[in-house]
Amino acid sequence: MGAVKDQGATAPTERQLQHGVKHLHESGLKRLPNKYILPLQDRPRPEPTERSLKLPVINLAQLTGPTRPLAVASIAEACERYGFFQVVNHGVTRGAAEGMAEVGRRFFGMPFEERAKYMSADMFAPVRYGTSFNQRKDDVFSWRDFLKLTCEPMPDVLTHWPASPADLRKVAATYAKETRDLFLVLMEAILEGLHGSNAEERKQMKPDGGGGGDDVDDDEEEEEEDIMEKFKNGSQLMVVNCFPPCPEPDLTLGMPPHSDYGFLTLLLQDEVQGLQIQFQENWVTVEPIKDGFVVNVGDHLEIFSNGRYKSVLHRVLVNSERSRISVASLHSLPYECVVRPSTKLINRAHPRCYKDTNFKSFLEYISSCEPKKKNFLETRKLIMESIEENP
Ligand SMILES: O=C(O)CCC(=O)C(=O)O
Numbered sequence: 001m002g003a004v005k006d007q008g009a010t011a012p013t014e015r016q017l018q019h020g021v022k023h024l025h026e027s028g029l030k031r032l033p034n035k036y037i038l039p040l041q042d043r044p045r046p047e048p049t050e051r052s053l054k055l056p057v058i059n060l061a062q063l064t065g066p067t068r069p070l071a072v073a074s075i076a077e078a079c080e081r082y083g084f085f086q087v088v089n090h091g092v093t094r095g096a097a098e099g100m101a102e103v104g105r106r107f108f109g110m111p112f113e114e115r116a117k118y119m120s121a122d123m124f125a126p127v128r129y130g131t132s133f134n135q136r137k138d139d140v141f142s143w144r145d146f147l148k149l150t151c152e153p154m155p156d157v158l159t160h161w162p163a164s165p166a167d168l169r170k171v172a173a174t175y176a177k178e179t180r181d182l183f184l185v186l187m188e189a190i191l192e193g194l195h196g197s198n199a200e201e202r203k204q205m206k207p208d209g210g211g212g213g214d215d216v217d218d219d220e221e222e223e224e225e226d227i228m229e230k231f232k233n234g235s236q237l238m239v240v241n242c243f244p245p246c247p248e249p250d251l252t253l254g255m256p257p258h259s260d261y262g263f264l265t266l267l268l269q270d271e272v273q274g275l276q277i278q279f280q281e282n283w284v285t286v287e288p289i290k291d292g293f294v295v296n297v298g299d300h301l302e303i304f305s306n307g308r309y310k311s312v313l314h315r316v317l318v319n320s321e322r323s324r325i326s327v328a329s330l331h332s333l334p335y336e337c338v339v340r341p342s343t344k345l346i347n348r349a350h351p352r353c354y355k356d357t358n359f360k361s362f363l364e365y366i367s368s369c370e371p372k373k374k375n376f377l378e379t380r381k382l383i384m385e386s387i388e389e390n391p
Pocket residue numbers: 239241255260267269274275314315316325326327328
């Protein structure tokens with residue numbers, strides 16, 4: 001590919017574009033290169049009325065003691081209604097969270113040559129630095145640079161993580177451990193909410209009044225019993241996102257609409273607004289709250305909950321004034337595990353809606369095409385007509 005056209009002598013070359021947006025911002029760019037300009041319909045139009053959504057803020061201290069059922073019910077309601085919520089008193093120490101955001105900032109502050117050591121096209125690499133979503137495939141680039149750190153198995157991956165800044169490995173490993181603990185706390189509450197609320201219904205659906213749904217295999221049911229154990233050794237990917245100021249933010253996005261693949265994503269955002277989620281057909285901004293985490297349902301939880309909880313499209317706006325850093329921690333089952341609808345949530349009234357899937361098939365999918373919206377999940381859906389024909 002040659003240089004970007006129609007922008008005069010100062011247009012960045014393809015090579016410069018591959019270096020990422022931090023690099024472009026530092027070169028003093030005044031106009032947005034064509035490669036980032038979205039078609040009119042995909043641009044972040046100002047909404048007719050300013051919409052900002054007060055997502056539920058759940059105090060996780062309430063999971064301890066007699067308030068637990070209330071907190072479990074609030075989480076269940078938030079998963080079902082919004083697919084997103086915020087948490088406070090979550091157990092991740094302020095030092096770990098602030099340290100992670102700060103070391104991320106310092107990583108992106110290093111010279112490009114230092115960051116570029118970690119560029120890789122291999123989706124399975126334990127560390128990947130890059131720009132946009134998939135810089136080898138995206139037609140239009142997103143205004144973001146990223147550092148992706150695979151966190152499992154930690155002893156094996158740690159030595160691949162960037163050696164500078166000198167404290168990055170230590171800080172990121174501590175943060176990975178604390179966010180994993182938070183993920184486990186949340187999944188335990190989510191399973192309690194999903195299965196607890198369904199127990200009565202299941203008893204009534206099943207002719208013998210016993211266990212799982214009709215078309216459920218006993219092995220699958222057994223396998224599910226130790227799912228919390230599996231989560232303890234589950235997959236975890238941390239993505240540090242850097243969104244530098246953008247010369248023409250109305251023409252582009254930091255990240256296009258997408259859903260996340262895992263069970264849950266825990267997002268640490270700094271005080272700069274940018275995250276928007278789709279709610280009732282509108283894009284609404286998620287206000288950053290101090291010391292909070294944004295939690296969202298991923299595709300795997302949508303599958304596991306047999307569609308009761310939906311992964312929600314979200315995107316990132318950029319601005320012309322301030323840099324923004326976010327750290328997303330994506331959690332799921334171990335890579336080799338199959339993700340399928342919970343046996344406890346399948347019955348005559350709620351037939352299985354999704355095919356089995358695993359992490360490997362997702363990575364193969366995103367290596368082969370541009371991930372857009374929820375298109376991976378679409379490939380995992382069972383066609384409802386055929387279910388209705390064969391009740
Ligand atoms: O930066 C954000 O607010 C969202 C990041 C995100 O969606 C992601 O990393 O998948």
